Amino acid sequence: MTKQSCGRYKQILHGVNGRLRPRQLVAIMGPSGAGKSTLLDVLSGYRITGVGGAVFLNGRGRIMKQFKKMSCYIQQDDRLQGLLTVGENMSIAANLKLPTSLDRYEKGEVIEDILTNLGLYEHSNTRASQLSGGQKKRLSIALELINNPLIMFLDEPTTGLDSSSCSQVVQLCRSLAHQGRTIVCTVHQPSASLFALFDQVYVLAAGNCLYQGTTQNLVPYLEQAGIPCPIYHNPADYVIEVACGEYGEDKIQLLTTKAENGRALEWFNDPESIPSMESLRKQFPLSVLRDHETGPYDEETSQSNQRSVLIKRGFLKAKRDATMTHLRVLVNILVGIMLGSLFINAGNEGSRVLENYNLLFAILMHHMMSPMMLTILTFPSEMSILSKEHFNRWYSLGSYYISITIVDLPVSIVSCFLFSVIVYTMSSQPLELVRFAMFFAISMYTVFVAQSVGLMIGAAFNVVNGTFLGPALSVPMMMFAGFGVTLRDLPSYLYWGSYVSYLRYGLEGLINAIYGLNRPNLACDDELYCHYRYPSKFLNEIAMSADMFWWDILALTVSLFVLRIGAFLLLKWKLNAVR
Numbered sequence: 001m002t003k004q005s006c007g008r009y010k011q012i013l014h015g016v017n018g019r020l021r022p023r024q025l026v027a028i029m030g031p032s033g034a035g036k037s038t039l040l041d042v043l044s045g046y047r048i049t050g051v052g053g054a055v056f057l058n059g060r061g062r063i064m065k066q067f068k069k070m071s072c073y074i075q076q077d078d079r080l081q082g083l084l085t086v087g088e089n090m091s092i093a094a095n096l097k098l099p100t101s102l103d104r105y106e107k108g109e110v111i112e113d114i115l116t117n118l119g120l121y122e123h124s125n126t127r128a129s130q131l132s133g134g135q136k137k138r139l140s141i142a143l144e145l146i147n148n149p150l151i152m153f154l155d156e157p158t159t160g161l162d163s164s165s166c167s168q169v170v171q172l173c174r175s176l177a178h179q180g181r182t183i184v185c186t187v188h189q190p191s192a193s194l195f196a197l198f199d200q201v202y203v204l205a206a207g208n209c210l211y212q213g214t215t216q217n218l219v220p221y222l223e224q225a226g227i228p229c230p231i232y233h234n235p236a237d238y239v240i241e242v243a244c245g246e247y248g249e250d251k252i253q254l255l256t257t258k259a260e261n262g263r264a265l266e267w268f269n270d271p272e273s274i275p276s277m278e279s280l281r282k283q284f285p286l287s288v289l290r291d292h293e294t295g296p297y298d299e300e301t302s303q304s305n306q307r308s309v310l311i312k313r314g315f316l317k318a319k320r321d322a323t324m325t326h327l328r329v330l331v332n333i334l335v336g337i338m339l340g341s342l343f344i345n346a347g348n349e350g351s352r353v354l355e356n357y358n359l360l361f362a363i364l365m366h367h368m369m370s371p372m373m374l375t376i377l378t379f380p381s382e383m384s385i386l387s388k389e390h391f392n393r394w395y396s397l398g399s400y401y402i403s404i405t406i407v408d409l410p411v412s413i414v415s416c417f418l419f420s421v422i423v424y425t426m427s428s429q430p431l432e433l434v435r436f437a438m439f440f441a442i443s444m445y446t447v448f449v450a451q452s453v454g455l456m457i458g459a460a461f462n463v464v465n466g467t468f469l470g471p472a473l474s475v476p477m478m479m480f481a482g483f484g485v486t487l488r489d490l491p492s493y494l495y496w497g498s499y500v501s502y503l504r505y506g507l508e509g510l511i512n513a514i515y516g517l518n519r520p521n522l523a524c525d526d527e528l529y530c531h532y533r534y535p536s537k538f539l540n541e542i543a544m545s546a547d548m549f550w551w552d553i554l555a556l557t558v559s560l561f562v563l564r565i566g567a568f569l570l571l572k573w574k575l576n577a578v579r
């Protein structure tokens with residue numbers, strides 16, 4: 001297994017071997033940086049780039065599609081929907097992972113059973129964000145247990161938990177394993193009592209296997225190797241000390257050779273009974289594989305079921321989301337009132353046309369910045385849940401993408417509509433339905449396009465880089481909008497920028513809505529001469545024509561489609577690139 005680091009390749013695992021037995025709870029142990037997580041990533045199929053070697057399942061080379069159907073991977077950080085209760089999280093998972101032929105009572109029975117077994121039933125109505133660390137971990141396990149996987153991989157399930165929660169989680173894994181599963185966990189430095197709960201241990205040091213066998217056999221193994229574990233010393237602590245090189249580098253070499261880098265099976269209980277690859281193939285003939293043949297989808301349920309469940313989940317989250325929904329609507333109302341007060345009655349005054357022009361640009365800035373930044377700031381945390389759920393085959397990326405697009409529509413439309421009504425009326429823009437409709441359509445398009453830009457940035461970058469890149473990339477968009485420098489005055493070698501900038505189409509569209517459609521001359525109450533009382537004069541001055549509205553709509557539609565498709569492809573790439 002190699003990983004690219006600064007353009008070079010680094011070997012992390014050095015040809016390790018091993019056997020994972022059924023009905024066993026297996027601990028992968030080793031010092032920090034030994035390669036535990038990497039090994040787990042490889043075994044679970046999460047890591048696909050730079051991986052050499054082979055993983056065998058019942059004596060045959062692993063077929064990833066079938067393997068994923070019978071396994072799951074629970075990462076170290078609990079990637080849960082914090083706004084949903086335990087019961088809701090479970091019910092969404094059941095609707096995505098159990099056959100649609102089961103009715104809700106049958107699914108409810110499965111959920112009840114798992115929650116009771118995992119001691120979470122009493123917390124069914126608690127939101128996932130309010131659970132303790134141990135309860136969150138148990139919920140992560142409960143969610144994956146719904147489709148009863150035969151093999152479970154858990155990355156450091158005990159990290160960050162107190163000793164009683166640690167022992168609860170490991171006890172739980174042990175009983176799940178003894179019910180007929182293979183459960184593989186990475187653990188740092190378990191206490192002696194926790195260590196004893198594991199059936200099998202796999203010790204790694206700098207990418208080599210130092211020991212593989214039962215927990216009880218570790219002490220005799222070390223003794224036989226001439227590095228006896230002192231009495232009253234926790235064997236788990238001792239073997240990590242050895243693996244760290246505290247007793248000399250030669251001891252690591254010695255143990256690697258003794259364990260044959262994981263090939264030696266003599267430290268298992270009853271090693272003679274471990275079937276060879278050949279007898280496993282006989283025990284599990286190819287016809288058994290046929291029974292595990294996957295259905296028409298990569299996931300458990302159809303795309304339409306995935307979409308409807310995800311849309312339901314999205315609306316439930318949106319209803320409770322203080323930032324994405326409540327704050328967003330509130331900010332739109334407040335900013336609308338602020339801009340309306342600042343530019344009060346600027347829309348029908350011939351002497352205030354330039355002021356009104358500034359207002360239209362400020363409206364455009366608002367529609368660009370707030371949805372884009374909100375998406376950049378919130379999407380990366382959504383991305384980690386997406387990556388877990390997508391890897392564990394809850395749903396396809398397509399279903400997810402369609403659902404987030406649909407779920408966002410009502411909030412975006414309501415916020416934009418409230419903002420538009422407030423600003424439009426307070427600033428006394430012409431009270432004509434057609435003009436308002438044009439104004440609202442352009443505003444809505446700008447919001448959607450800005451959101452898609454945010455989605456692209458949020459999908460590709462973390463919050464820090466995204467927060468920098470979002471506004472930084474918006475500056476050229478503003479420059480090319482034709483506001484500070486008119487389109488006529490743009491240097492010819494930079495003119496292409498005005499075609500790329502969606503803000504140019506937004507600004508032109510808003511100007512067309514307010515000053516197009518042969519708008520009659522404006523009133524000029526106070527002044528004897530007001531230059532811009534004739535809309536055509538103003539349009540000529542800012543180098544915009546009054547008949548571009550539909551072209552602007554077309555350009556914004558194209559931008560929206562291109563960016564949405566781009567964001568989807570970027571997400572798809574990102575989901576694989578992190579692996």
Ligand SMILES: Nc1ncnc2c1ncn2[C@@H]1O[C@H](COP(=O)(O)OP(=O)(O)OP(=O)(O)O)[C@@H](O)[C@H]1O
Pocket residue numbers: 003004005010012030031032033034035036037038039188
């Ligand atoms: N993307 C990467 N590029 C280069 N090196 C990497 C990369 N990911 C991991 N490594 C290196 O691989 C080695 C093993 O990493 P891994 O995360 O598997 O260790 P670990 O045993 O799980 O450690 P810990 O217990 O601290 O999580 C480390 O030396 C780490 O620096």
